[in-house]
Amino acid sequence: MHEPAPPPVLIIDDEQHLRITASQTLELAGYAPEAHASAEAALEALAPDFPGVVVSDIRMPGMDGMALLREVRRRDPDMPVILITGHGDISTAVEAMREGAWDFLEKPFAGERLVEMVRRGVEKRRLSLENRELKAELEAQQSAPGPRLVGRTGVMQRLASMVQRISQVETDVLLFGETGAGKDLVARSLHERSARGGRPFVAINCGAVPESIIESELFGHEKGAFTGAVERRIGKFEHANGGTVFLDEIESMPLALQVKLLRVLQERSIERLGANEPVPLDIRVIAATKVDLKAAAEAGDFREDLYYRLNVVTLPVPPLRERREDIPLLFQHFAVVAANRSGLEAPPVDNAGMSVLLAHDWPGNVRELRNLAERYVLLGATCDYRLDALLEGIEPGPGDMALPQQVELFEKSLISQSLASHRGRIPEVCEHLGLPRKTLYDKLKKYALKADDYRQTAPP
Incomplete structure (x- = not known):
């Protein structure tokens, strides 16, 4: 080396x-x-x-x-x-x-x-x-059509290549990956890059819909099909006609409903509850799971025939710990998004912060990293932008602070941002904040801020 x-x-x-x-x-x-x-x-x-x-x-x-x-x-x-x-x-x-x-x-x-x-x-x-x-x-990532698969590691480049190739083929897809790894983003990328990109993308979390209503949610119902069905309802599958259905946490789907899903995949049609006439469908189905469906099928927790029907093309979505080189790029991406949304700014991550990012195991994967980037932008000023403090969740939450403390925190954050933007140049900071020089110096002393410290930092 x-x-x-x-x-x-x-x-x-x-x-x-x-x-x-x-x-x-x-x-x-x-x-x-x-x-x-x-x-x-x-x-x-x-x-x-x-x-x-x-x-x-x-x-x-x-x-x-x-x-x-x-x-x-x-x-x-x-x-x-x-x-x-x-x-x-x-x-x-x-x-x-x-x-x-x-x-x-x-x-x-x-x-x-x-x-x-x-x-x-x-x-x-x-x-x-x-x-x-x-x-x-x-x-460069944002210039690509559809949602971006941010990453430059080999596993992400291979995944992006597979997404581009499979998006052009009419086949159902099974995504396998840990919670928070980004399976929903991969599904959206497949949809947007396909010929169905301009049609509906309907996402359904099979674990979040109550079992008592999931069948009606997916397939719809006719008026009077059951108590409370006062009018016809179009289900998620029918609403997605011409587009893509994304079934997240497919392993949570009740076994009885898996039989009907298998029929939908085979016949490309559905029957609303209380109806006898099938409704033809032109849809692509993308399913996602965080468990080994084959093992679940062998254990009797998932229908084996449905597993083999879904397992035409399987795309593994890697956990964040297997692509650590992408962490700086992803963190920057999420921080920029959070800053644009909130109107706040945050300094670039220093060596100590980068070490914290790379050393963490990321059990929550990309979702956990995104949440940390948002906390960095919104609450970083409360702990001098120390990522170790933010990662451990020891920063004071605004909801736990009295109003005067929240006002002081906000004021300190604004002054810190202005110092960073103007590289510690006091006259420009005074003009930007509309403060007399003496007042600014009093506040710098109050919040233990030093203009010299900002002369060595790049403006956001």
Whole structure:
């Protein structure tokens, strides 16, 4: 296994001794410095998606550091640029931060200070590029027709390929997978990609419909068929005519009803309760189960003939723990959806959070991951976006808090979001929130928020 390449750092300064000293310091710290005497030369070496940071002096002949900053931000607004200022040149530093500099160093500076600033900049850049890659992949996924099967692992690529192939063939399908693995999404994908995509998709949870009414729900009834049947009712199968019926938790269907389902699958027609005339059907049936139906049939809990009728094409839907490489992509997808729906924003997941996601066993599969992403967006601010706290469910719930506490939590969340969006730039945060500077500082103190902490984070 190859060692990862050391993170690159562009160093720009017209003073040779500073270039040499900074390069040696960073090289000893494990980075790959590349020194340039002019901003023009550095820009020629700055490739798109450069994975490191830029460190530049402000005062240089030709293109100065401020002009370099503007050009770098024009090319890539997320590129961390650290500017070196002269002693006491505070006004220039303030201007640089307003222009979007990530941070600045004041001459003379210690080597440890440079290394720490570069370390944080490289980490921020890594998160930005990962976030960009995930968003690009999500956009590619969303360009596909129908619901997206999000994932890049081999098992998901094979599943997506099988879904595309089977969707073009008129055959019933059995989906097998654990609770929360995404069987309903696979069923919708099969429907949307098929010629039936514009017709009804009717989902029925066989375990959620009371046994006393499930037959009427599926097949419908005529007026007077039983007490309370005051008018004719069209059942789910008839309503889906021309489209697809999705029978989730098929193992929960009563044995007596399984006989009628078998007849529907064989004859492609139904009879409403209280009627004698069959109603022809043009439907595709997709069934889903979380149990081994063959074993259930052998145990007498499921009809064997129905199992073999359903088992024409079986698609296994993998649990999340078998495709851990998809977890970052899925989490990002669900977080973006939750953020768009709620109007809130959340920072990208850091290394510690990613470790939590990858280490968890996910017994609830994709459903559990989606719920966590929604909590991350809605309640993450209550625990500094610590995924371990959210996963363990130890964040305070708004419903358990008094109104003043809820108001303070909401206010803190808004201030935190504004700080992140404006990278800790106080004047812009004041303008955005409509607060006087003193009031904002009082609230920062009250909520233990520091503007400096947001200068190293990418805006949502």
